[in-house]
Amino acid sequence: MVATPENAESFLLELVDAYEPLREREMALLLDMKRQDVGGETVALEQWDMLYYTGKYKAECAGVDEAALRSYFPLEFVKKTICAIYEKLLGLKFELVDDAQVWHEDVECYAVRSSREENEVIGHFYLDIHPRTGKYSHQCVYPLRPSYSTKDGRVLPACVNVGNLTPSREGSPSMLLFREVETFFHEFGHVMHCVLTNARHSLHSWAWSAVPWYGGVEQDMLEVPSMMLENFVWQPEVLRLLSKHEKDGSCLSERDIEALSESRFLMTGYTRSKYLAMALYDLKVHNGVAPYEFEGNEYDAISLYNAMIEKYTGVAPIQDSFAAASWFHLLMGYDAGYYGYIYSEMLAADLFGEFAQLSNSGKSLIDTTLGKRYSEFVLSPCATLDGQLMLQKFLEREPSKQAFLERISVA
Numbered sequence: 545m546v547a548t549p550e551n552a553e554s555f556l557l558e559l560v561d562a563y564e565p566l567r568e569r570e571m572a573l574l575l576d577m578k579r580q581d582v583g584g585e586t587v588a589l590e591q592w593d594m595l596y597y598t599g600k601y602k603a604e605c606a607g608v609d610e611a612a613l614r615s616y617f618p619l620e621f622v623k624k625t626i627c628a629i630y631e632k633l634l635g636l637k638f639e640l641v642d643d644a645q646v647w648h649e650d651v652e653c654y655a656v657r658s659s660r661e662e663n664e665v666i667g668h669f670y671l672d673i674h675p676r677t678g679k680y681s682h683q684c685v686y687p688l689r690p691s692y693s694t695k696d697g698r699v700l701p702a703c704v705n706v707g708n709l710t711p712s713r714e715g716s717p718s719m720l721l722f723r724e725v726e727t728f729f730h731e732f733g734h735v736m737h738c739v740l741t742n743a744r745h746s747l748h749s750w751a752w753s754a755v756p757w758y759g760g761v762e763q764d765m766l767e768v769p770s771m772m773l774e775n776f777v778w779q780p781e782v783l784r785l786l787s788k789h790e791k792d793g794s795c796l797s798e799r800d801i802e803a804l805s806e807s808r809f810l811m812t813g814y815t816r817s818k819y820l821a822m823a824l825y826d827l828k829v830h831n832g833v834a835p836y837e838f839e840g841n842e843y844d845a846i847s848l849y850n851a852m853i854e855k856y857t858g859v860a861p862i863q864d865s866f867a868a869a870s871w872f873h874l875l876m877g878y879d880a881g882y883y884g885y886i887y888s889e890m891l892a893a894d895l896f897g898e899f900a901q902l903s904n905s906g907k908s909l910i911d912t913t914l915g916k917r918y919s920e921f922v923l924s925p926c927a928t929l930d931g932q933l934m935l936q937k938f939l940e941r942e943p944s945k946q947a948f949l950e951r952i953s954v955a
Contacts (some may be wrong), residue, residue, distance in 0.1 A: 545887070545931045549831055552883045553824065557871050559886065560856055562952050567813030569856060573601060574814075591862050591924070595849045598811045604774050606810055607803040610721050614789040616796050619718035620710060624669070625786050626729055629776070630736060633915035634923075635659040635928040641668070651704075654738045667700050667739030669692070673707035673728070682872075683707050685734035690749035690759070701749060703738040705731050717790065722804065725786060738759075740919055741926040744823055746779045748927040751879070763881040765931030769886035769896070775896040778808050783911055794872025809951055814857055821856035822871070823883040825849050830880035836939050855880045862954075890948040891935060895922070897947050 546552045563893050571589060574597040578587055589597075603609045620906035637657040652671045657663050670688070675681070681867045684706050691701035707728065712718045720728075738750040751760030760766070776782045782802045787796040796804070825848065828836055831835050835842035843851055849868045850861040859869065868874060873882050895918075921938040 545762055546883070547826055553827055555822050555887060556824050556827075556883055559952075560817065560824075562949060563813055563816050563820070567817045567858070570811055570813040574932065576941075577601065582798045591858055591859055594814060594859065594952070598814075601811060602816070607799075608807045608810075610723065613796070613800065613804070614710075614719045614721050615790050616724065617720040617783070618788065618790050619673075619712075619720055621788045622720055622725055622728065622786055623673075626732055627786065629910055630732060630773075630781065632912060633910050634736060634740070634919050635912050635916050637663075644668075646670065648672065648676070650676070652733060656848055658869065665700065667741075668702040669735045670702070670704040671707075672704055673709050674711055675708040680706055681708055681733055685731050685738065687738055687749075687751050690744040690746035690751065691743055692749060693744045695707060701739050701863070703735055703750070705735055706730065718816055719790060726777050726843060729775040730770050733773035736773075737769045737923050738921075741922045742814050742924045743826045743926050743928050750926050754813065759927060761927045762931050763808070764884035765891075765934075767885055768891045768931065768935075771889050771892035772895040772918075772922075776909060777910055778805055779903065780805060780818070814859070817857045818853065819886065822868075823886065825852050825868070826874060826878075826882040827880055828852075829874075891943055891946050893947040893951060894943050894945070895935065895938065 546555065574593070575587070575589055577587065577597050577600060578589060578593060583899065631637060636659060637655060639655045641653040641655050644651060644831060650672065654669050655665045656667045656669065658666050672679075685703050686706055687701070687703045689699065689702040692699050709724050709728065710720055719911070734750075741748075741750050743749045746758035747929075749759065752763075752766050761943050780798075783801045783804065784795045788794070828838070828848070829845055834844050836845070836848045837843075838851055839849055839855065841851075845868075846866045849866065853867075855862050873879075878884070899909050899911070899914060899920075901909055902914065922934050923932055932943070
């Protein structure tokens with residue numbers, strides 16, 4: 545989609561400039577908070593300060609205490625509701641397959657049925673969402689079987705949602721942080737992208753760069769469908785559906801819903817600037833060999849990373865550290881493609897505008913007609929069409945970055 549390294553770098557640098565005013569405002573606020581804590585005018589923000597003061601600001605100034613809100617998000621209720629939302633939006637039916645062979649007793653298998661008259665099974669997904677010893681600790685959706693056609697019929701797609709959501713403890717039910725709810729909703733978008741494929745050939749079926757077979761959607765298109773769907777979880781209508789207090793069954797108050805919705809892009813100036821620095825580093829180290837030139841100086845891989853992080857975030861890395869050594873994207877298939885996350889998010893914001901128009905006119909976001917159209921033009925083609933063409937068909941115009949840039953300006 546982005547086509548060339550030069551286009552990717554230009555896009556990232558444009559966003560560096562767009563986020564800089566927001567980052568500077570936020571850093572001033574956080575620095576003032578630290579000064580109030582430790583005293584003195586000469587203090588500086590360090591790497592270890594950022595998460596602490598960002599969380600403190602959100603709790604004290606924005607009215608969002610994520611730990612306090614988790615009592616509204618019991619895992620079993622959230623799981624059931626997310627499934628119900630996707631069923632309605634995309635015109636599907638999910639059925640638990642009780643006798644499916646699974647690799648652990650916690651794993652569930654579901655058949656996905658079309659809502660059309662024939663009600664046929666069109667794919668399967670597994671939910672492996674509880675942590676356990678020795679299990680992969682990241683959150684992702686992994687394809688188990690590609691979809692393809694043979695002389696005997698169609699082989700149905702299958703995938704697994706691998707999660708590590710907060711487990712139940714000492715007889716108490718699992719209660720999720722909102723960020724876990726958001727992640728679950730996002731990853732389920734990948735599930736739908738997989739099982740709704742209509743590709744005739746496995747090469748064009750849903751897959752991503754870490755899987756052991758060729759094919760799959762373009763890397764900078766991979767996150768677009770699920771990032772579009774992730775937007776739903778922040779909307780008041782959906783927050784009312786997803787929340788249910790563990791004791792009295794009430795949903796989030798309107799005040800909490802408003803505060804949570806408005807906090808979405810709060811304190812993102814630093815985190816996005818750091819992401820952009822990492823994406824630019826990714827492009828540079830995969831587009832040449834050391835020594836790498838940056839800002840008129842030459843660097844090895846370690847010093848280059850630290851220099852770029854400090855340049856674009858204004859916060860110096862911890863001395864003698866090399867955080868990229870624990871950054872697995874760099875070497876597991878996202879090499880020279882880390883930019884794709886924010887590129888996808890930009891396109892997803894444009895797509896979500898079609899659903900936002902419904903909400904703005906007093907209608908429900910969870911609209912089956914528009915959802916099926918989204919499925920037809922964006923989810924089902926997978927790698928059979930160029931991503932740009934899919935978006936053009938759904939939007940009936942060229943994609944635009946305007947919706948995403950507006951988010952930055954109002955954050």
